[in-house]
Amino acid sequence: xxxxxxxxxxxxxxxxxxxxxxxxxxxxxxxxxxxxxxxxxxxxxxxxxxxxxxxxxxxxxxxxxxxxxxxxxxxxxxxxxxxxxxxxxxxxxxxxxxxxxxxxxxxxxxxxxxxxxxxxxxxxxxxxxxxxxxxxxxxxxxxxxxxxxxxxxxxxxxxxxxxxxxxxxxxxxxxxxxxxxxxxxxxxxxxxxxxxxxxxxxxxxxxxxxxxxxxxxxxxxxxxxxxxxxxxxxxxxxxxxxxxxxxxxxxxxxxxxxxxxxxxxxxxxxxxxxxxxxx
Numbered sequence: 001x002x003x004x005x006x007x008x009x010x011x012x013x014x015x016x017x018x019x020x021x022x023x024x025x026x027x028x029x030x031x032x033x034x035x036x037x038x039x040x041x042x043x044x045x046x047x048x049x050x051x052x053x054x055x056x057x058x059x060x061x062x063x064x065x066x067x068x069x070x071x072x073x074x075x076x077x078x079x080x081x082x083x084x085x086x087x088x089x090x091x092x093x094x095x096x097x098x099x100x101x102x103x104x105x106x107x108x109x110x111x112x113x114x115x116x117x118x119x120x121x122x123x124x125x126x127x128x129x130x131x132x133x134x135x136x137x138x139x140x141x142x143x144x145x146x147x148x149x150x151x152x153x154x155x156x157x158x159x160x161x162x163x164x165x166x167x168x169x170x171x172x173x174x175x176x177x178x179x180x181x182x183x184x185x186x187x188x189x190x191x192x193x194x195x196x197x198x199x200x201x202x203x204x205x206x207x208x209x210x211x212x213x214x215x216x217x218x219x220x221x222x223x224x225x226x227x228x229x230x231x232x233x234x235x236x237x238x239x240x241x242x243x244x245x246x247x248x249x250x251x252x253x254x255x256x257x258x259x260x261x262x263x264x265x266x267x268x269x270x271x272x273x274x275x276x277x278x279x
Contacts, residue, residue, distance in 0.1 A: 007044035011037060013063070014045065020206045021055035028064030031117050033072040034095065043098040050107055056214065057206040058106065060129060061113040067138070070120030071095070071153070092153070095121070100154055103128035104225065107218055109209045113202045114138045114180065114189060120155060123188075127158035130221050132188065133202045134180035135195035140188070141177040162188045219246040 008014045013024040023045060025032040034042075049055040062068050103110055103125055112129040114122075118140045126132050142159065144151045151159070151172055159168040163186040171178065180192035193201045209217065223242045227235040 007048050008041060010041060011035070012041045012045050014049070016054045017203075019054075019056040019210045020203065021049055021052070021058050023049070023058055023060050025060075025062045025068050028062075028066070030072065031066035031069035032062040032064070033069045034121060035072040036094065038072075039095045039098065043094055043102070046098050046102045046106070050102075055108060057109045057111065057209050059111045059113050059202060059206060060103075060125060061115050062117075064116070066117035067112075067114040067126075068119075068122040069117050070122050070143075073147075095153065099124045100128040100158075105222060106130075108214070109206075109217055109221065111202055111206060112189075113198060114140075114183070115195065115198060119143055120151060121153050123151075123155045123158045124153055126188065127162050131190050131205060133198060133205065134183050134189040134192045135198045136180045136192050137195050138180040138183070138192075139177050140179070140183050141175065142172045143175050145173060146175045159188075162186070215246050215249050219243070 006014070008023075011026050013026045015022040015024070025034070025038065025042070027033060027035070027038060032038075046058070049058055099121070110129040110131070112126040112132040114126060114132065114134040116135065116138055118126065118134075118138060120141075120143060123140075123142070142151050142155070144155075150156065156168070156172065159172065163171070163183075167186050170176075178186075180189065183189045184192040190205075191201065219242050223239055227238060230238060
C-alpha cells in the first residue's frame with residue numbers, strides 16, 4: 001500500500017532524526033506568525049505524527065530568528081473579521097486544536113525549543129508542550145495590551161499557570177518583554193542556554209526521553225497534567241488506575257525485568273540509573 005502523503009512541507013517542515021521529529025514553523029519572513037493556513041498545516045502535522053513511527057519525541061521550533069511572533073494580525077484577524085461568526089469560530093478552533101488541545105494531551109513526549117521571538121499566541125503551544133527550552137537571547141512578550149486586546153486563545157491561562165500570578169499580571173499589563181534566562185527563572189521554560197548550544201541541549205533532553213519506556217512516559221505526562229485539578233483521594237485512585245493502564249499497555253515486562261535486575265541480580269540502581277529494558 002502506498003504511503004499517504006505527509007501533510008507538511010510548506011508552512012511546516014519536519015525533519016526526522018533517530019526518533020526525534022524536529023517540527024519547524026516555516027514563515028521566517030513573517031517571524032513565523034501563525035496564519036490560518038499555517039494552523040491548518042500544523043493541525044494536520046501533529047495529528048499525522050501522533051501515529052507516525054518515525055516520531056517518538058516531537059520538538060517544536062521556528063525557522064530563522066523567531067519561534068513565532070504569535071497570530072498573524074492581517075490574515076488571522078483582519079481578513080477574517082468580516083466573514084461571519086461561523087467562519088471566525090472555525091479559524092479559532094483550528095488554531096486551538098493544535099496549539100493546546102492536541103499538544104497538551106499528546107501521546108508522545110513534546111518539547112518546545114524557543115529559538116527567538118516568542119509573542120502572544122506563541123505562549124500557548126510553549127506551555128502545552130511537556131518541556132521547553134529557550135535561547136538566552138530569545139525575546140518573550142505579551143504585547144496584546146499594546147494594540148488593545150486581552151491575551152486570548154488561552155494565553156492568559158498559560159502564563160498564569162507557569163510564570164506565576166504577579167509575573168503574569170505584570171507582563172500582560174505592561175507589554176514589557178523578557179529574555180530566555182528570565183523565562184527559565186520564572187518557570188515558563190525548563191532551561192535556557194546560548195542560542196548556538198540550544199539544539200544540542202534540546203537533543204540531549206530528547207535522547208534522555210527516548211531511553212525511557214514510552215508507555216510509562218505517556219502515563220506520567222498525562223497524569224501530571226490531570227492530578228493538579230484533583231483532590232488528594234481522587235488523585236490517588238486515578239494514579240493507581242493510570243499505573244494499571246500502563247502495565248496493561250506494555251510496561252509490565254519492563255517493570256518485571258527492572259525489579260529482577262535490582263532485587264535479584266544486584267546490577268541496577270534505579271535511583272541513579274536508567275534500566276535499558278523494553279521501550
